[in-house]
Amino acid sequence: MSPNLTLLLVACTLIGTGVYLFLSRSLVRALMGFLLMGNGINLLFIVGSGPAGQPPIVGHSEGVMADPVPQALVLTAIVITLGMTAFVLALAHRSRQLDGLDLVRDDAESRRILELAETDNLGSVPTARETAEAIQAEGARTESRFHEEVAPPPPEEHEKGVGR
Amino acid sequence: MISAYSWVVPLLVVLPLIGAGLTLAAAGRTAIQRAVSLTVLGAMLVAAAVLLVAADRIGPQVMLVGGWLPWEGVVLVVDRLAALMVIVSTTVTMAVLGYSIGQGQSSFDDESDGHSPLPVFHPSILVLAAGVTTTFISGDLFHLYVGFEMLLAASFVLLTLGGTPERVRAGTTYVLVSLLSSMIFLVSIGLVYASTGTVNLALLSQRLGDIDPGTVGLLHLLLLIGFAVKAAVFPMSGWLPDSYPTAPAPVTAVFAGLLTKVGIYAIIRTQTLLFPHSRFDDLLLWAALLTMIFGILGAIAQDDIKRMLSYTLVSHIGFMLFGIAVGSTAGLAAAIFYTLHHILVQTTLFLVTGLVERVGGSTDTARLGDLARISPIVGVLFFIPAMNLAGIPPFSGFLGKVGLVQAGVAEGGWLPLTVVGASVLTSLLTLYAVARVWGRAFWSENPEGITGQGPLRGGHHEALGLGVLVPTIAIVVVGVGITLAAGPLYDVTTRAAVDLALREPYVVAVLQGGMP
Numbered sequence: 110m111s112p113n114l115t116l117l118l119v120a121c122t123l124i125g126t127g128v129y130l131f132l133s134r135s136l137v138r139a140l141m142g143f144l145l146m147g148n149g150i151n152l153l154f155i156v157g158s159g160p161a162g163q164p165p166i167v168g169h170s171e172g173v174m175a176d177p178v179p180q181a182l183v184l185t186a187i188v189i190t191l192g193m194t195a196f197v198l199a200l201a202h203r204s205r206q207l208d209g210l211d212l213v214r215d216d217a218e219s220r221r222i223l224e225l226a227e228t229d230n231l232g233s234v235p236t237a238r239e240t241a242e243a244i245q246a247e248g249a250r251t252e253s254r255f256h257e258e259v260a261p262p263p264p265e266e267h268e269k270g271v272g273r
Numbered sequence: 274m275i276s277a278y279s280w281v282v283p284l285l286v287v288l289p290l291i292g293a294g295l296t297l298a299a300a301g302r303t304a305i306q307r308a309v310s311l312t313v314l315g316a317m318l319v320a321a322a323v324l325l326v327a328a329d330r331i332g333p334q335v336m337l338v339g340g341w342l343p344w345e346g347v348v349l350v351v352d353r354l355a356a357l358m359v360i361v362s363t364t365v366t367m368a369v370l371g372y373s374i375g376q377g378q379s380s381f382d383d384e385s386d387g388h389s390p391l392p393v394f395h396p397s398i399l400v401l402a403a404g405v406t407t408t409f410i411s412g413d414l415f416h417l418y419v420g421f422e423m424l425l426a427a428s429f430v431l432l433t434l435g436g437t438p439e440r441v442r443a444g445t446t447y448v449l450v451s452l453l454s455s456m457i458f459l460v461s462i463g464l465v466y467a468s469t470g471t472v473n474l475a476l477l478s479q480r481l482g483d484i485d486p487g488t489v490g491l492l493h494l495l496l497l498i499g500f501a502v503k504a505a506v507f508p509m510s511g512w513l514p515d516s517y518p519t520a521p522a523p524v525t526a527v528f529a530g531l532l533t534k535v536g537i538y539a540i541i542r543t544q545t546l547l548f549p550h551s552r553f554d555d556l557l558l559w560a561a562l563l564t565m566i567f568g569i570l571g572a573i574a575q576d577d578i579k580r581m582l583s584y585t586l587v588s589h590i591g592f593m594l595f596g597i598a599v600g601s602t603a604g605l606a607a608a609i610f611y612t613l614h615h616i617l618v619q620t621t622l623f624l625v626t627g628l629v630e631r632v633g634g635s636t637d638t639a640r641l642g643d644l645a646r647i648s649p650i651v652g653v654l655f656f657i658p659a660m661n662l663a664g665i666p667p668f669s670g671f672l673g674k675v676g677l678v679q680a681g682v683a684e685g686g687w688l689p690l691t692v693v694g695a696s697v698l699t700s701l702l703t704l705y706a707v708a709r710v711w712g713r714a715f716w717s718e719n720p721e722g723i724t725g726q727g728p729l730r731g732g733h734h735e736a737l738g739l740g741v742l743v744p745t746i747a748i749v750v751v752g753v754g755i756t757l758a759a760g761p762l763y764d765v766t767t768r769a770a771v772d773l774a775l776r777e778p779y780v781v782a783v784l785q786g787g788m789p
Contacts, residue, residue, distance in 0.1 A: 112467075124460075131453065136445060143452050150459050157467025178345075179466060182415050186459060189422045193452060196429050200444060207438045213445050216515040222574050
């Protein structure tokens with residue numbers, strides 16, 4: 110069996126265009142992509158079912174019947190696509206109601222965790238660097254107190270510094 | 274095989290669908306909805322138990338829907354694997370439904386049971402149950418696709434209950450990923466039909482051997498990708514931790530238990546029946562390895578308990594995939610046992626996290642503390658499944674992991690042994706992840722004066738009622754019960770694995786000696 114090249118090319122174009130649209134951040138564009146992909150795949154089922162023939166109704170057709178199974182499958186797939194389309198449209202509408210856009214947004218918590226990771230922050234548990242800095246600060250504080258006792262800085266200058 | 278029990282098979286799908294219709298018709302009458310849902314799930318459980326016994330004693334139970342020949346119409350098949358999966362998934366759904374009923378009037382931001390302007394929770398969860406069961410018992414690829422779409426449509430509704438901004442955002446990600454995986458699955462079904470002329474699994478197992486190995490490889494890879502997205506196998510797992518944690522606690526619990534396991538089930542079925550000893554076994558081993566490691570590393574990084582659990586869910590998918598990839602009878606038996614265990618334990622943990630949220634007002638470990646003293650019962654209920662998840666002896670998680678490790682070692686070779694090592698490492702890191710949550714939420718100092726009464730909402734506190742405690746305790750007990758009944762259960766999963774590896778019982782039961 111040699112498949113119908115025209116149908117095959119149409120199916121490929123539909124699926125390719127669909128995939129391109131599906132990659133968009135806009136939910137409605139992605140939905141269009143989904144619809145195109147769905148139609149392309151349905152066409153693929155028809156191509157795969159072999160050569161065209163008479164309507165597959167027993168007793169009403171003479172000669173070779175078309176394969177009825179892919180037609181039943183495609184019909185089911187169309188119904189399912191319709192249901193999914195209805196839901197995605199509702200979702201896009203709700204998304205637009207909420208923030209005026211229908212764009213797919215990033216996960217805020219994921220981004221927060223990523224920022225923590227980039228700054229080497231382990232959350233509430235102090236990092237090794239923070240612990241080291243705390244020890245250093247404590248050391249500097251006690252040491253400066255010791256220095257103050259030995260040679261206290263002139264108070265006027267200190268206050269001026271603060272005032273500036 | 275068609276026997277006296279065959280008429281029970283379609284009940285597994287018909288009952289929840291009728292129930293969904295009834296609960297939708299009874300919208301607004303919460304009491305009727307609850308009664309119908311629980312009755313339907315109870316009846317499904319009984320039917321599935323009957324079928325498990327029948328499948329174990331007589332052989333796979335087959336129903337030819339509409340009386341068509343097996344390769345012309347839709348075939349429903351219940352073998353041991355399908356029956357086990359249906360029993361566990363229905364148990365989990367029942368517990369979750371009980372929990373959401375028990376939330377009762379106190380759950381103002383949680384529209385899961387009767388508080389939504391459109392009371393769609395009960396119909397949706399019953400359609401979800403019907404879809405999950407359909408995928409487990411369907412005997413052809415296209416019907417499997419229909420089952421997937423049923424459960425997806427229901428899960429879309431459940432995930433976006435209430436339509437809050439956060440849920441719409443999470444729902445968008447989930448919906449788009451699911452639609453894409455369905456498209457991939459549909460393409461592969463089209464190509465399967467074009468190259469073999471059938472979508473019946475039993476007939477496919479006979480015909481795939483006759484066609485070009487390159488074509489078989491393409492079909493196999495396409496099907497695997499479609500299922501791997503659903504099962505959240507790395508690198509197709511990024512959608513799961515983004516979308517699950519925002520849903521209401523019972524919804525997340527049932528999703529975590531069932532949806533990814535449906536993908537795993539589909540992989541087990543196609544891998545054993547259609548593509549035994551395939552060239553992609555090594556690829557699957559790599560996928561298992563990376564899923565385990567990347568999942569658990571993600572879990573460790575999380576502050577939020579729900580997100581941490583979502584990542585452990587991804588990570589432990591790797592264990593099941595490992596058993597499937599090893600492909601020996603021992604590996605399959607352990608993978609099936611681990612799947613059953615993981616459905617229960619993951620659902621339980623998400624339900625308990627719901628309790629934590631009710632007591633502490635948050636699931637963020639930075640805002641929780643001292644829960645073990647404030648609410649010891651939640652502490653115990655969290656501790657048992659958490660240890661079970663980490664695989665501490667004597668729990669079922671430990672038994673499943675031992676089975677997997679033994680199968681991997683028996684297989685030999687550097688790659689399986691590496692995955693064995695990674696699985697042990699993943700278990701340790703899982704223990705670390707849950708211990709970290711335990712330390713921060715249950716043992717650390719109380720940061721913001723949690724009273725144990727929960728946050729003030731609508732004028733009164735959310736406390737722990739018996740309504741939410743009883744279902745949670747029940748499912749914890751079932752999880753421990755699996756440990757106690759591990760011997761007989763492991764025997765059944767081993768027999769299921771033997772049949773899967775032989776392929777003959779399934780094929781003979783469906784085709785009954787005939788062939789087009």
